[in-house]
Amino acid sequence: xxxxxxxxxxxxxxxxxxxxxxxxxxxxxxxxxxxxxxxxxxxxxxxxxxxxxxxxxxxxxxxxxxxxxxxxxxxxxxxxxxxxxx
Amino acid sequence: xxxxxxxxxxxxxxxxxxxxxxxxxxxxxxxxxxxxxxxxxxxxxxxxxxxxxxxxxxxxxxxxxxxxxxxxxxxxxxxxxxxxxx
Amino acid sequence: xxxxxxxxxxxxxxxxxxxxxxxxxxxxxxxxxxxxxxxxxxxxxxxxxxxxxxxxxxxxxxxxxxxxxxxxxxxxxxxxxxxxxx
Amino acid sequence: xxxxxxxxxxxxxxxxxxxxxxxxxxxxxxxxxxxxxxxxxxxxxxxxxxxxxxxxxxxxxxxxxxxxxxxxxxxxxxxxxxxxxx
Amino acid sequence: xxxxxxxxxxxxxxxxxxxxxxxxxxxxxxxxxxxxxxxxxxxxxxxxxxxxxxxxxxxxxxxxxxxxxxxxxxxxxxxxxxxxxx
Amino acid sequence: xxxxxxxxxxxxxxxxxxxxxxxxxxxxxxxxxxxxxxxxxxxxxxxxxxxxxxxxxxxxxxxxxxxxxxxxxxxxxxxxxxxxxx
Amino acid sequence: xxxxxxxxxxxxxxxxxxxxxxxxxxxxxxxxxxxxxxxxxxxxxxxxxxxxxxxxxxxxxxxxxxxxxxxxxxxxxxxxxxxxxx
Numbered sequence: 001x002x003x004x005x006x007x008x009x010x011x012x013x014x015x016x017x018x019x020x021x022x023x024x025x026x027x028x029x030x031x032x033x034x035x036x037x038x039x040x041x042x043x044x045x046x047x048x049x050x051x052x053x054x055x056x057x058x059x060x061x062x063x064x065x066x067x068x069x070x071x072x073x074x075x076x077x078x079x080x081x082x083x084x085x086x
Numbered sequence: 087x088x089x090x091x092x093x094x095x096x097x098x099x100x101x102x103x104x105x106x107x108x109x110x111x112x113x114x115x116x117x118x119x120x121x122x123x124x125x126x127x128x129x130x131x132x133x134x135x136x137x138x139x140x141x142x143x144x145x146x147x148x149x150x151x152x153x154x155x156x157x158x159x160x161x162x163x164x165x166x167x168x169x170x171x172x
Numbered sequence: 173x174x175x176x177x178x179x180x181x182x183x184x185x186x187x188x189x190x191x192x193x194x195x196x197x198x199x200x201x202x203x204x205x206x207x208x209x210x211x212x213x214x215x216x217x218x219x220x221x222x223x224x225x226x227x228x229x230x231x232x233x234x235x236x237x238x239x240x241x242x243x244x245x246x247x248x249x250x251x252x253x254x255x256x257x258x
Numbered sequence: 259x260x261x262x263x264x265x266x267x268x269x270x271x272x273x274x275x276x277x278x279x280x281x282x283x284x285x286x287x288x289x290x291x292x293x294x295x296x297x298x299x300x301x302x303x304x305x306x307x308x309x310x311x312x313x314x315x316x317x318x319x320x321x322x323x324x325x326x327x328x329x330x331x332x333x334x335x336x337x338x339x340x341x342x343x344x
Numbered sequence: 345x346x347x348x349x350x351x352x353x354x355x356x357x358x359x360x361x362x363x364x365x366x367x368x369x370x371x372x373x374x375x376x377x378x379x380x381x382x383x384x385x386x387x388x389x390x391x392x393x394x395x396x397x398x399x400x401x402x403x404x405x406x407x408x409x410x411x412x413x414x415x416x417x418x419x420x421x422x423x424x425x426x427x428x429x430x
Numbered sequence: 431x432x433x434x435x436x437x438x439x440x441x442x443x444x445x446x447x448x449x450x451x452x453x454x455x456x457x458x459x460x461x462x463x464x465x466x467x468x469x470x471x472x473x474x475x476x477x478x479x480x481x482x483x484x485x486x487x488x489x490x491x492x493x494x495x496x497x498x499x500x501x502x503x504x505x506x507x508x509x510x511x512x513x514x515x516x
Numbered sequence: 517x518x519x520x521x522x523x524x525x526x527x528x529x530x531x532x533x534x535x536x537x538x539x540x541x542x543x544x545x546x547x548x549x550x551x552x553x554x555x556x557x558x559x560x561x562x563x564x565x566x567x568x569x570x571x572x573x574x575x576x577x578x579x580x581x582x583x584x585x586x587x588x589x590x591x592x593x594x595x596x597x598x599x600x601x602x
Contacts (some may be wrong), residue, residue, distance in 0.1 A: 004531050004551030005559050007582050015090050023159065024541065024587060025110065035090030040584075043091050066093050066161040068126075071110060073539065075582040101176050109245065111196065121176030129177045152179050152247040154212075157196060187262050195331065197282065207262030215263045238265050238333040240298075243282060273348050281417065283368065293348030301349045324351050324419040326384075329368060359434050367503065369454065379434030387435045410437050410505040412470075415454060445520050453589065455540065465520030473521045496523050496591040498556075501540060 011036055020079035024071050030081040031065065040069030050082050057083060097122055106165035110157050116167040126155030136168050143169060183208055192251035196243050202253040212241030222254050229254060269294055278337035282329050288339040289323065298327030308340050315340060355380055364423035367415050374425040375409065384413030394426050401426060441466055450509035453501050460511040470499030480512050487512060527552055536595035540587050546597040556585030566598050573599060
């Protein structure tokens with residue numbers, strides 16, 4: 001087997017850093033990762049929720065937020081969210 | 087591994103405090119957290135349900151309420167709900 | 173850990189009392205709780221189903237009813253259902 | 259713990275009697291319960307399927323039918339189905 | 345406990361006979377049951393798929409077909425499918 | 431119990447042969463089966479994806495493809511796909 | 517049993533190579549596979565997300581990305597994504 005980066009190892013390296021999270025229901029968040037568990041439930045801090053509307057992206061600020069790992073679709077470590085990719 | 091806050095540890099710290107819960111079906115509640123279990127089923131007290139309608143946010147008051155953890159999308163400890171973030 | 177009310181403990185206290193149940197598919201019921209199991213499957217008696225229509229709330233009476241716990245979204249002990257909260 | 263009726267106990271008492279079953283996808287059946295297993299898969303006999311249409315309720319007769327317990331939303335023992343409740 | 349017919353026992357009796365299968369996504373099949381496993385995955389032979397369209401029922405013939413048990417909603421042993429019930 | 435063909439046994443016999451796979455989200459593929467595991471994840475080769483559009487069936491060619499067993503609805507061994515059944 | 521390629525074996529061979537991933541919610545990505553785990557959670561690098569719109573395919577570039585295996589529908593090793601198949 002080739003040397004590889006395991007998914008949980010990647011998440012663990014992100015603790016203390018910004019991460020972009022896209023949920024299965026298309027909600028999107030960025031925040032500083034404070035912790036996670038084996039179900040990839042995640043605790044984020046200094047969170048921004050992005051609402052993608054017809055008029056552009058609207059941002060809501062949240063403090064500490066816990067996301068249900070079962071509802072997470074994808075993670076992008078080190079990203080500032082949907083505005084930084086186009 | 088960096089020092090971190092585990093998700094269940096964050097919920098445990100919230101007992102006795104207000105919490106904002108957003109369900110997978112977009113129902114939203116705030117309440118005082120009375121307890122939870124390993125499936126993150128939650129007991130809330132002094133609950134407000136927020137209905138987001140075209141005319142604004144409508145509030146319904148509920149007493150003790152039990153939420154199915156399997157249906158929870160995200161939690162925001164210490165928050166007064168959708169009106170306090172914009 | 174702070175002293176807390178566990179979700180199953182709350183349900184157990186409701187046996188013999190009225191309870192309002194909202195399903196994941198938005199069906200709503202009130203009834204007297206006769207019993208439940210570890211999957212939160214519930215047996216209710218003297219059940220009223222609430223159909224929320226454009227013309228208001230329509231009620232259907234049912235006798236003993238068994239609800240699949242996997243399909244339950246939330247429970248409100250002691251409540252008379254959607255009409256008593258507004 | 260108060261004395262209670264367990265969900266599987268209620269189903270067991272229904273063997274040989276009529277039962278009304280509402281599936282998660284809103285299909286509705288009545289039939290005589292012949293048996294069930296731990297997943298609440300059910301065998302019914304002399305089954306009537308109710309199709310709720312804009313023109314009223316249409317009935318289809320089926321002989322023995324097996325229902326996937328995972329897809330069942332609720333059960334009403336002793337009921338003749340949607341027409342008997344209104 | 346009353347004497348009863350277990351769901352898997354009913355399926356086992358159907359081996360070699362025609363069976364009508366309705367999937368959760370409303371696809372419908374009849375076929376001769378060749379085998380099944382504990383997940384109620386099923387092998388059918390001489391299969392007819394029924395497409396229910398606005399113009400009536402359209403039939404497609406298939407040879408051996410394997411159906412994912414997890415996606416099955418209900419089974420009607422001995423039936424020739426939707427045309428034989430009305 | 432009557433002699434029967436187990437579902438995994440049927441799949442195992444298909445290795446090296448063409449198979450038609452219909453996913454839960456209605457995507458359809460044919461390909462040569464190279465392998466599978468206990469979750470019925472499948473490896474196909476010389477794959478054709480069928481897009482059923484209002485203008486007829488459009489085909490896309492793919493090389494080796496891995497399908498998530500959890501998302502598979504049905505399998506038809508030996509079939510050339512939707513065009514060969516009507 | 518015929519000699520075969522196991523699904524996880526195919527993924528393991530892809531480490532260090534390009535792979536095309538199609539999610540259950542129809543999001544599509546290509547990237548270099550850095551690692552995966554038993555749940556087929558995947559770490560990709562140099563990721564392109566493909567948005568299929570009425571005006572054609574729009575591409576977004578992402579750095580390292582983690583995809584939830586539970587949400588993956590299919591994988592095509594060695595592919596450059598939707599543009600290379602038609």
